[in-house]
Amino acid sequence: MLAPVTETTFTEQRLLDLNLASLSRYADFVAELEMASDLPTGLRRTPNLSVAYDADDAARLATFADFLARVGHPAERLTSGESRRHEPLLAPTIRSGLLVEGDWSCDNRLLWRALIKAAHRMGVRELPGFVHRVTSSNGVVTGVELADGSRIGAGGVVVANGAWAGQIDGLPDVPVRPVKGQIVRLDPGRLPGPSLTIRAYVRGAEIYLVPRESGREVVLGATVEELGFDHRVTAGAVYELLRDGRTVMPMSAEYALAETSVGWRPGTPDNAPILGGCDMEGLVLATGHYRNGVLLTPITADVITALIMSGELDSVAAPFTLDRFALTGSRAQ
Amino acid sequence: MLAPVTETTFTEQRLLDLNLASLSRYADFVAELEMASDLPTGLRRTPNLSVAYDADDAARLATFADFLARVGHPAERLTSGESRRHEPLLAPTIRSGLLVEGDWSCDNRLLWRALIKAAHRMGVRELPGFVHRVTSSNGVVTGVELADGSRIGAGGVVVANGAWAGQIDGLPDVPVRPVKGQIVRLDPGRLPGPSLTIRAYVRGAEIYLVPRESGREVVLGATVEELGFDHRVTAGAVYELLRDGRTVMPMSAEYALAETSVGWRPGTPDNAPILGGCDMEGLVLATGHYRNGVLLTPITADVITALIMSGELDSVAAPFTLDRFALTGSRAQ
Numbered sequence: 001m002l003a004p005v006t007e008t009t010f011t012e013q014r015l016l017d018l019n020l021a022s023l024s025r026y027a028d029f030v031a032e033l034e035m036a037s038d039l040p041t042g043l044r045r046t047p048n049l050s051v052a053y054d055a056d057d058a059a060r061l062a063t064f065a066d067f068l069a070r071v072g073h074p075a076e077r078l079t080s081g082e083s084r085r086h087e088p089l090l091a092p093t094i095r096s097g098l099l100v101e102g103d104w105s106c107d108n109r110l111l112w113r114a115l116i117k118a119a120h121r122m123g124v125r126e127l128p129g130f131v132h133r134v135t136s137s138n139g140v141v142t143g144v145e146l147a148d149g150s151r152i153g154a155g156g157v158v159v160a161n162g163a164w165a166g167q168i169d170g171l172p173d174v175p176v177r178p179v180k181g182q183i184v185r186l187d188p189g190r191l192p193g194p195s196l197t198i199r200a201y202v203r204g205a206e207i208y209l210v211p212r213e214s215g216r217e218v219v220l221g222a223t224v225e226e227l228g229f230d231h232r233v234t235a236g237a238v239y240e241l242l243r244d245g246r247t248v249m250p251m252s253a254e255y256a257l258a259e260t261s262v263g264w265r266p267g268t269p270d271n272a273p274i275l276g277g278c279d280m281e282g283l284v285l286a287t288g289h290y291r292n293g294v295l296l297t298p299i300t301a302d303v304i305t306a307l308i309m310s311g312e313l314d315s316v317a318a319p320f321t322l323d324r325f326a327l328t329g330s331r332a333q
Numbered sequence: 334m335l336a337p338v339t340e341t342t343f344t345e346q347r348l349l350d351l352n353l354a355s356l357s358r359y360a361d362f363v364a365e366l367e368m369a370s371d372l373p374t375g376l377r378r379t380p381n382l383s384v385a386y387d388a389d390d391a392a393r394l395a396t397f398a399d400f401l402a403r404v405g406h407p408a409e410r411l412t413s414g415e416s417r418r419h420e421p422l423l424a425p426t427i428r429s430g431l432l433v434e435g436d437w438s439c440d441n442r443l444l445w446r447a448l449i450k451a452a453h454r455m456g457v458r459e460l461p462g463f464v465h466r467v468t469s470s471n472g473v474v475t476g477v478e479l480a481d482g483s484r485i486g487a488g489g490v491v492v493a494n495g496a497w498a499g500q501i502d503g504l505p506d507v508p509v510r511p512v513k514g515q516i517v518r519l520d521p522g523r524l525p526g527p528s529l530t531i532r533a534y535v536r537g538a539e540i541y542l543v544p545r546e547s548g549r550e551v552v553l554g555a556t557v558e559e560l561g562f563d564h565r566v567t568a569g570a571v572y573e574l575l576r577d578g579r580t581v582m583p584m585s586a587e588y589a590l591a592e593t594s595v596g597w598r599p600g601t602p603d604n605a606p607i608l609g610g611c612d613m614e615g616l617v618l619a620t621g622h623y624r625n626g627v628l629l630t631p632i633t634a635d636v637i638t639a640l641i642m643s644g645e646l647d648s649v650a651a652p653f654t655l656d657r658f659a660l661t662g663s664r665a666q
Contacts, residue, residue: 236575
């Protein structure tokens with residue numbers, strides 16, 4: 001999902017601004033990327049339909065709609081019947097809906113493949129190996145050390161390794177932790193699939209159903225689990241995803257269960273990314289994107305590139321530097 | 334499962350006798366096979382614990398207990414608390430149980446691997462190819478024709494291809510149909526797994542939880558679907574298996590979902606196998622084992638071998654010849 005709005009937790013106005021700034025660049029970003037790679041990214045510009053299942057869910061959705069109106073990004077409130085006119089596969093039992101224009105989706109696997117190919121074409125060199133440590137001398141970056149002990153010298157290093165950012169030695173304290181998410185991929189086969197991205201509050205839980213451009217895949221996610229790098233797909237999580245999925249969209253029970261998988265979001269204490277420089281000269285951080293890594297790809301690429309080239313951090317990224325986590329007085333910086 | 338008793342549908346007394354005859358040979362069969370192959374088969378001689386979830390399920394279990402007592406194979410009726418003393422991982426909410434001695438289990442994949450290896454060691458030749466047709470001349474078998482058109486001459490042919498028995502041309506009408514079953518395999522990892530094979534009636538559905546000897550796998554099954562050779566693992570079936578599994582054994586929700594799969598049982602009109610000769614001389618049938626293929630392996634091997642060697646069909650198999658399906662008068666044989 002590219003959901004600047006529906007992925008925003010209430011009150012995170014500055015993060016919403018960052019999300020919207022990234023989405024505003026998405027169409028150009030994807031056009032340029034598809035041209036550079038000759039590969040598709042699966043961008044879908046259909047709106048996002050959030051729905052509520054029970055009375056509590058409906059109250060939560062209404063509060064969210066109020067928040068959006070307050071921050072100048074109103075969405076269309078829908079009845080159950082109106083929601084089903086937008087997406088006929090929804091269960092008649094849903095209570096209410098909220099149609100959010102401008103929350104798109106793209107296929108993260110296609111995007112990744114296109115980025116790798118475009119980068120290779122542009123002359124990016126990929127070196128295999130796990131970066132174990134960032135090396136520095138007198139507070140200035142000198143390069144990285146790989147797990148096998150070999151070193152690569154560099155005057156600048158960008159930390160962009162997602163949930164693993166906290167695993168690199170030699171860095172200042174980067175408060176990034178893995179937040180486990182389990183998802184399943186369904187294949188409608190010859191059955192009709194949803195046409196809109198559905199987000200649903202179901203008995204207090206939150207799920208999404210994202211149809212891919214191909215029509216051959218509906219991504220159903222996701223759990224949010226504080227279990228570190230636990231890699232297990234569990235029976236209970238798959239059960240709950242399938243249960244909530246069929247509650248919202250009964251037809252999904254007829255789809256093939258094509259895949260189950262686990263990922264780790266790079267979580268931070270305030271759920272916002274860490275962008276920009278830090279105390280160590282030459283070290284740039286581009287991590288902690290939590291659930292918005294794909295959405296924030298264009299803005300991250302732009303502000304980090306500009307920072308490296310000009311030394312200036314764009315104002316939209318300024319609230320997201322590492323130093324916001326400094327504890328006044330209680331801890332030496 | 335090697336469940337001569339709990340896999341028996343009420344009133345199928347003769348099938349129960351066949352099942353019990355096969356189980357009585359199992360220990361020797363497995364000992365011989367493990368020696369011949371130097372491979373394990375995962376045989377577990379723990380009893381089978383059948384449990385009921387709601388009042389209707391309990392009534393059904395009681396009726397089944399009555400049937401077993403009537404046919405001289407009584408099982409021990411247990412309260413909820415007694416059931417949980419036998420298997421502490423069961424949910425406190427189960428109503429009643431039935432402890433069936435002599436319903437064992439073995440690992441079908443290990444058994445298969447051991448059989449293949451033992452057969453190779455004994456000089457069995459395996460020829461690749463899909464048998465498309467059985468050839469005959471004047472009602473006497475002459476061999477088989479493969480899908481690529483090549484032929485293999487033979488004076489005797491044993492049809493032992495399970496759910497695909499109805500797909501071979503040139504045979505008399507063999508009323509075997511595929512009955513789709515979906516199962517999931519769970520991995521307890523470091524968590525405790527069940528020690529007994531659990532069969533459960535849950536809100537009218539029927540599931541089983543079979544722990545493997547290794548402790549690394551619990552097989553949770555199975556759907557029974559009349560969908561021909563449909564090969565899809567569906568979201569709805571996995572959902573229902575996981576739901577019923579966690580209803581009976583809450584801990585199962587914490588296990589890893591290791592695998593989902595589909596199989597096709599060779600179903601017949603009366604759920605019993607088809608064993609022995611038929612109108613076509615030299616053609617022997619060993620198919621239609623429905624849910625009891627693994628259990629009936631020893632007795633099938635013995636009676637079919639004896640039939641080929643001596644021309645006589647053992648009396649225990651006599652009720653299961655193809656001609657029982659002949660419709661008197663209404664259809665030419």
